[in-house]
Amino acid sequence: MFIDHATIIVKAGNGGNGCASFRREKYVPRGGPDGGDGGLGGSIIFVADSRLRTLQDFRYQRAYRAKPGENGQGRNKRGADGEDLVIRVPVGTVIRNKDNGNVLLDLFREGEEKVLLRGGKGGWGNVHFATPTRRSPDFALDGERTVEHEVLLELQSIADVGLVGYPNAGKSTFLSATTAARPKIAAYPFTTLQPNFGVVSMGEDNSFVIADIPGIIEGAHEGVGLGHDFLRHIERTRMLLHLIDMTGFDGRDPLDDYDVINAELENFSPILAAKKQIVVANKLDVPEGQENFRRLQEKLKGTDVELYGISAVTREGLKELLYRVAQVVAELPAPEAYHVEEEITQFENENEYEVTLDKSTGIYHVTGGLINKLGRRIDPNDEQSMNFFQHVLRESGIIDALEDLGIEEGDMVRLLDVEFEYIP
Numbered sequence: 001m002f003i004d005h006a007t008i009i010v011k012a013g014n015g016g017n018g019c020a021s022f023r024r025e026k027y028v029p030r031g032g033p034d035g036g037d038g039g040l041g042g043s044i045i046f047v048a049d050s051r052l053r054t055l056q057d058f059r060y061q062r063a064y065r066a067k068p069g070e071n072g073q074g075r076n077k078r079g080a081d082g083e084d085l086v087i088r089v090p091v092g093t094v095i096r097n098k099d100n101g102n103v104l105l106d107l108f109r110e111g112e113e114k115v116l117l118r119g120g121k122g123g124w125g126n127v128h129f130a131t132p133t134r135r136s137p138d139f140a141l142d143g144e145r146t147v148e149h150e151v152l153l154e155l156q157s158i159a160d161v162g163l164v165g166y167p168n169a170g171k172s173t174f175l176s177a178t179t180a181a182r183p184k185i186a187a188y189p190f191t192t193l194q195p196n197f198g199v200v201s202m203g204e205d206n207s208f209v210i211a212d213i214p215g216i217i218e219g220a221h222e223g224v225g226l227g228h229d230f231l232r233h234i235e236r237t238r239m240l241l242h243l244i245d246m247t248g249f250d251g252r253d254p255l256d257d258y259d260v261i262n263a264e265l266e267n268f269s270p271i272l273a274a275k276k277q278i279v280v281a282n283k284l285d286v287p288e289g290q291e292n293f294r295r296l297q298e299k300l301k302g303t304d305v306e307l308y309g310i311s312a313v314t315r316e317g318l319k320e321l322l323y324r325v326a327q328v329v330a331e332l333p334a335p336e337a338y339h340v341e342e343e344i345t346q347f348e349n350e351n352e353y354e355v356t357l358d359k360s361t362g363i364y365h366v367t368g369g370l371i372n373k374l375g376r377r378i379d380p381n382d383e384q385s386m387n388f389f390q391h392v393l394r395e396s397g398i399i400d401a402l403e404d405l406g407i408e409e410g411d412m413v414r415l416l417d418v419e420f421e422y423i424p
Helices: 171-178 227-234 254-268 287-300 318-331 369-377 383-396 398-404
Strands: 005-011 044-048 063-065 085-089 093-097 103-107 113-117 149-155 161-164 196-201 207-212 239-245 276-282 306-309 354-358 363-367 412-415 418-421
Touching: 005 113, 044 093, 044 103, 063 085, 103 113, 149 227, 161 171, 161 227, 171 196, 171 207, 171 318, 196 318, 207 318, 227 254, 239 254, 239 318, 254 287, 276 287, 276 318, 287 306, 306 318, 354 398, 363 398, 369 383, 383 398
Parallel strands: 005 063, 044 085, 161 207, 161 239, 239 276, 276 306, 363 412
Antiparallel strands: 005 149, 044 113, 093 103, 093 149, 196 207, 354 363, 412 418
């Protein structure tokens, strides 16, 4: 099954916690601190792999979490680093913020390797906190805590030429007649359920890739039919071949088909509609096709639209068309990777806090990343640790914020799961 978009959850590994320990050797009665640092968390890394053609595997596994770093140990033993998680995706995969669609990464070239989320740094062991006046620090730092994200993987095929048109316009026949591709061909709507690709060789060092995009119908840009799902595959092509069934399949007027497809391209993406386009009138081996071809010539007279008449079945007109396409492709610039539109949040914001008053209980609440960090690092049974805690509350502005809200001596303050009586 061809799947060209998927939503997954990714999370880099937390950094390992530092260790608070002391030397305990037989002949060292007052051993100093020897707590080791925590290890680095594993990163989330994406790699573009040309052997992959679909995002199907991401339908069965949605959560991708790298290994955390191991905690430090006594005797200055540093925790082991967490293993990076490498996720392989097809070339042309764009990774977006699921909430706003901003580009986070673009895996544009074969073998390209990019880090989406960096693993957390390990926390310091207590050996780092020893000073001449504080010889036995009984606390250490936790490692950085990473943030979980839900991201959208979107496969955008990278081809030189996008082949567009109504279902049964003859695109599959055209592709099989001009390339080595062998797409499924049948006379009913929505034959093509996935983009087909073929390479047109015009001689040594002169070739281009065509992508046959599933049939677009009126309303495709709004999700009708298959068009909305697959229009993205021609966003990065250099040019478009607009194939029209000149026999009027299913009672349609080929001239109306021409207008409808262009309207859908414009509604989906003005950039897509502005691409160089060559219109290909197909099925001229049928009498009705020739009559409608003359009508289309009249419609396009006086415009700068290039029009070629062919028969994909008899191959009439194919040679001239392909030489012109090769010329245009050579003149147009190659597509470029998308620019990153947003720097993804890597770690919990450990400096933010919020102070609120619950009027129904009279309790003041202090929440936020700073409080979470302190809660992981403070030992309420250790005097030095609590002195450090009080110092941070004052220096960070939390005490001032409480006083601005009107806190008075004896009022209760709740931080995490602990309540304290406020004493100025």
